[in-house]
Amino acid sequence: MGNLKYTLEGQRKNVLTVFLVLVFIWSLFAVKWNENLVHSGGLATIRQVGEALLHPNLSSEIIQLAIESTWITLAYAVCGMALAIFIAFFFGIFASGILHDRKSTKLISKGIFRGILGFLRAIHELVWALIFVAIFGLSPLSAILALGIPYGGILGRIFADMLSDVQEEPIEALRSSGASKLQCLFYGYFPLVRANIISYTMYRFECAIRSSAIMSFVGLGGLGFQIQLSLNDLKYDEVWTFLFFLIGIVVLVDNWSVQLRKGMHEAKKGFTFVTFSVFLTAALLGMSWWFIFAIEQASLKDLFSEKNAYYAQEFFAGLFGIGEVGQPAFLNSEAWKEALKLTYETLRMSVMAIGISTIAMFLTVVPAARNIADGSLTLMKKWYNWLLFGFIRVMYIFSRAIPELVWAMIIVFILKPGVLPGAIALALHNFGILGKLCAEVIEDLDERPVRNLASSGASKSQMLLYGVLPAVMPQFLMYILYRWEVIMRTTIVVGFVGAGGLGQQFKMSLSFFHYTDVTLLLLCYCILVFIADFFSEAARKAAK
Incomplete structure (x- = not known):
């Protein structure tokens, strides 16, 4: 019986593999494979891009611009992730269902909050950015909201899965000793999933930096904005300079994550890398929010002003076809x-x-x-x-x-x-x-x-x-x-x-x-x- 089960599983995997290969071949027919695929100057462009890769622009002016743009990209990512963690913390707890004892209320809570998290993460951050810019204008808070909402949905779903997969034995031991639901949460669930949550959050922070860089496409600053300007001017040497700064910051965060995971598994006393990471995180958060509000002059008051409320009303009315002449597209x-x-x-x-x-x-x-x-x-x-x-x-x-x-x-x-x-x-x-x-x-x-x-x-x-x-x-x-x-x-x-x-x-x-x-x-x-x-x-x- 066991051999039969193993054979059936192997056959199922083989069928899946063959199916995926056939689907890929089907996708290739979406392209007309001929010489018209390449621009007339495409090959020359490839050569220019390759040469610029070996000779990036390292002038003091471009380097200074790259450093400033890197900081803007990093600040947006840090603030966006702070908002994402806030969303994920509360929505993830309710989406896990661990606060409910009754099966019916647990299913309702999981269904509602997982549905909300699914909606938040289904729409890409750049789409959210376009929506917020249409409502609030070119405010840094538009970029932060655009990063925080989908990343909150992604982190919240992962947090919920981690919390719901925790083994019940240690939690039951806490309950039997008279611990409340909140005490079980903070002294039972969180310590068991803390390492995995931190590890995944660091990975998403690396992703948030890349996402922050493309906020420029909707008019917000950062490395992506400089890359876009240089590409439009065909200055490929400048493009690679800005890209190397982006690669550098991603590599630094990746190494930080690796060292942090190692440090969490080491039982050292005194000032450890984990302690250093806590101070570094606090410093990044403080400096990033200070930059957003003090230097970039972002204002929560202006964000929810009467003018922005009017733009939001007009935008959402337009989405639903209210006041539109003729039949809305979604009914056509x-x-x-x-x-x-x-x-x-x-x-x-x-x-x-x-x-x-x-x-x-x-x-x-x-x-x-x-x-x-x-x-x-x-x-x-x-x-x-x-x-x-x-x-x-x-x-x-x-x-x-x-x-x-x-x-x-x-x-x-x-x-x-x-x-x-x-x-x-x-x-x-x-x-x-x-x-x-x-x-x-x-x-x-x-x-x-x-x-x-x-x-x-x-x-x-x-x-x-x-x-x-x-x-x-x-x-x-x-x-x-x-x-x-x-x-x-x-x-x-x-x-x-x-x-x-x-x-x-x-x-x-x-x-x-x-x-x-x-x-x-x-x-x-x-x-x-x-x-x-x-x-x-x-x-x-x-x-x-």
Whole structure:
């Protein structure tokens, strides 16, 4: 019976893999593969961008501008994450259902608050930014709200899952000793999930820095604003200077996260790295909020002024078609047909993007694993392993540190607008993330079965094919499907710069104040995200 179950599970995974490959092939037919894909000057642009990479502009004026822009990007990210943590803390607790004893009230609480968190995270931060700028104007608080709301939804969902997965035995011990619900929360649940919450929050902070950089697209400052200006002026040497600063800050946060996780597992006394991190966090929070209110002159009073209330009323009335002459777009069958066609195009873009990034990941992930580089897994040490390891890991950092929108801005200078530049931009960013995650899966692999193959005389390729890949494929599939969900939410962003799909039409409709068209496109976008979540969840269960 056990063998039959194992065989059925293996067949299910094989069917899923074949299905995903066929879907990727289907997505490739969304592009007309001919010489018209590339701009007439596209090849020359590639050469110029490559030369600028080796010779960035290091003048004192540009360096000073880069430092100032980096601080703006960091300040927005810090304040946005502070708001996100505040949202996630309260909504995550209620979404977990741990404060309720009765099953019915627990289900109601989880259903309501998980639905709210789902809505908050379903809409991309750049879309939120466009909405807040339309209501509040070009205030730094528009950027902070645009970052805080979706990241609050993402963190809240993760916090809720972590809290609801806590084992009941230690909580029951607290309850039996007379502890209240709040005492159980602060002395039972939180200590058990604290390390995982901090680890995931640091990862989302790294993501928030990248998101903060693209706030410039709606007119807000930061590194993205400078990158956009330099791209428009075709000053690629300046573009790379600003990109190197963005990569640098992402790498610093990533290293901070790694050291913090190590420090939390060490039982040291005195001034530790964890203590240093607490002081650093407090300093960043204080300086960032001071910068927003004292230097940027942001004002909560102005944010909720009568003028902004009027703009908000007009904006939301426009979304619902109130006072519009003629039939709203979301009640027009022809408008729906056109929007669904764009939705279909966006779906194919997302599948193509995850397919390209997955292929690139498989081609590079094995030498990117540390236990392959040092020979501890395969018992084969080669002098060039560390060179490959370092080169590919730098590629991963470089790839994931640059936001999808920035990649798209560069690529549309080379390829003509359409599905392909959007898919490539999404693939480039997610290649680095997938590669890092999957390389860590290989590093955490149980080494004994692979070493047994090595001791029996198996070659390196045989060890990888029969020892490593079968063990890591389920986790690889899980990460691939998870990143596809993320890509689906991000497809709308690359469309803002002419990379096709719903995003391109969304930006045009908002620019021309066709608000009922915006409502229709948002509905299609949410439907697409819901379908992606549903399919991805079903596929992940099949992959387990």
